[in-house]
Amino acid sequence: MAIGDTLVIVFGNKTLTVKVAALNELTKKEQAGEMYTVVDESYKESY
Numbered sequence: 001m002a003i004g005d006t007l008v009i010v011f012g013n014k015t016l017t018v019k020v021a022a023l024n025e026l027t028k029k030e031q032a033g034e035m036y037t038v039v040d041e042s043y044k045e046s047y
Helices: 029-035
Strands: 006-011 014-020 036-043
Touching: none
Parallel strands: none
Antiparallel strands: 006 014, 014 036
């Protein structure tokens, strides 16, 4: 994985596409949200 890579993660009904913004050797959970950008969030079915 490298900065600028796009990741597609599937959680059951939800598909999340994110772009890697930063890679850090050590990261606190408060900084985790700064390490990626959400590109797309979609659902297979609406309930």
